[in-house]
Amino acid sequence: MGAGVLNAPPAAVAPPEAWPRPAALARRSGALCCEGVPLSAIAEAVGTPAYVYSLGTIRERYATLANAFAGVPHHIHFAVKANSNLSVLRALRALGAGMDIVSGGELHRALEAGCDGGDIVFSGVGKTVAEIEAALRAGVRLLNVESEAELEVVDAVAGRLGVVAPVAFRVNPEVMVDTPHAYIRTGEKGQKFGIPRDDIGRVAQAASRLRHVAVRGVGMHLGSQIANADPMREALPRLLEALATVRGAGHRVEWLDVGGGLSVPYLPGEAPADVSAYAATVRAAVAGAGVTLLLEPGRFLVAESGVLLTTVLYRKQANGKAFVVTDAGMGDLLRPSLYQADHGIVAVEAVDDTVTADVVGPICESGDFLARGRVVPDVSPGGLLAVLTAGAYGYTMASHYNTRPRPAEVLVDGDRHALVAERERPEDLLRLERHPLTWRSA
Numbered sequence: 001m002g003a004g005v006l007n008a009p010p011a012a013v014a015p016p017e018a019w020p021r022p023a024a025l026a027r028r029s030g031a032l033c034c035e036g037v038p039l040s041a042i043a044e045a046v047g048t049p050a051y052v053y054s055l056g057t058i059r060e061r062y063a064t065l066a067n068a069f070a071g072v073p074h075h076i077h078f079a080v081k082a083n084s085n086l087s088v089l090r091a092l093r094a095l096g097a098g099m100d101i102v103s104g105g106e107l108h109r110a111l112e113a114g115c116d117g118g119d120i121v122f123s124g125v126g127k128t129v130a131e132i133e134a135a136l137r138a139g140v141r142l143l144n145v146e147s148e149a150e151l152e153v154v155d156a157v158a159g160r161l162g163v164v165a166p167v168a169f170r171v172n173p174e175v176m177v178d179t180p181h182a183y184i185r186t187g188e189k190g191q192k193f194g195i196p197r198d199d200i201g202r203v204a205q206a207a208s209r210l211r212h213v214a215v216r217g218v219g220m221h222l223g224s225q226i227a228n229a230d231p232m233r234e235a236l237p238r239l240l241e242a243l244a245t246v247r248g249a250g251h252r253v254e255w256l257d258v259g260g261g262l263s264v265p266y267l268p269g270e271a272p273a274d275v276s277a278y279a280a281t282v283r284a285a286v287a288g289a290g291v292t293l294l295l296e297p298g299r300f301l302v303a304e305s306g307v308l309l310t311t312v313l314y315r316k317q318a319n320g321k322a323f324v325v326t327d328a329g330m331g332d333l334l335r336p337s338l339y340q341a342d343h344g345i346v347a348v349e350a351v352d353d354t355v356t357a358d359v360v361g362p363i364c365e366s367g368d369f370l371a372r373g374r375v376v377p378d379v380s381p382g383g384l385l386a387v388l389t390a391g392a393y394g395y396t397m398a399s400h401y402n403t404r405p406r407p408a409e410v411l412v413d414g415d416r417h418a419l420v421a422e423r424e425r426p427e428d429l430l431r432l433e434r435h436p437l438t439w440r441s442a
Ligand code: LLP
Pocket: 079, 082, 100, 123, 124, 184, 221, 223, 224, 225, 259, 260, 261, 262, 296, 297, 298, 299, 300, 335, 339, 392, 393
């Protein structure tokens, strides 16, 4: 990601085909395929914009992570916020994943996807009473609490339901985290997330006085797209310190949640996460701690599986600058606009020529772009582009801005493809609005 808003990052000049993509996205006689399915066939079947996910890639990433932790008691809880399509969740569930959720809506999805409450951990800094109640009724494995005030609300809700709530303390380990954008750091001092490490003892004492909570876990989440092991290496001893403090207050802690954050390569030449080094760091730190590990990966499991398919609508020149106008924009993939994130953009049907252009969407904002000053394939109007590494935080961050329905979603498995979310229609967007109005007197 480039820090500057106006300047294109150095990666912009790399040839389109140099941008990283998984083995499942290969060309056959020039035609870009997702596993055994030409992306053009999917565009033909469902139109554009459309998200396409490779199930094989998700399976492979899951196996890589699970193998790296083989022999250590652990559970992988997929961070639903990264990709919450029910069919993706069902596929991960079938592989053995539990879910990490952050809202009542995600709880609903996880249950619909076939999870039991015990397969779910509930994270998040602002849970409502209704969400806490729904989670307790579902019997979630853990509620990761982030403040003493939240702990008291959980105790009150559990008391009203006549249950004891299993909770984990999310600790803010207060380490420096190097991520491509400040918005995706969470484990630093001064962030809204977690209980400050110095306050853990006090909150653990407070929990001992509450009758309807049982502290069963300690956890943290450092941030997202963390390519280097240093923050984890620095934070783990602090997490174990918190574990000892909580145990010292008399709690029987059995779960240690190390959060998510594993990176994926977005830029040309960017190295993939060193999963075995990550696992070795975590394994070494927790050996002998007498806990079962919880991992909460989101991006790592799904980002590379996905592309956003888009059609070139227009080519234009303005003041010597070239624009490629596509039918996908910031409403479909917000990451470039919000984080100045760079995603590779390749042609679906191979073309030899390239052009340096801003790839922009149809939305009425100058901040609506997929790439700026980028060397992109010279595709004419009507041609298809694939935006790479779009399987995480793509569809889940899509919006209806400009009353634009959200795209279709398609899952590919070998040489089969299935529509897993229909493209919204304008009438879907109006469904909850009321007319004529029922006025009520004050
Ligand atoms: N656990 C917790 C408590 C989290 O807050 C997150 C992500 C994860 C796990 C999963 O992190 P991952 O493994 O995906 O890095 N929208 C941003 C990313 C925000 C991440 C928020 N929390 C983006 O598009 O880059």
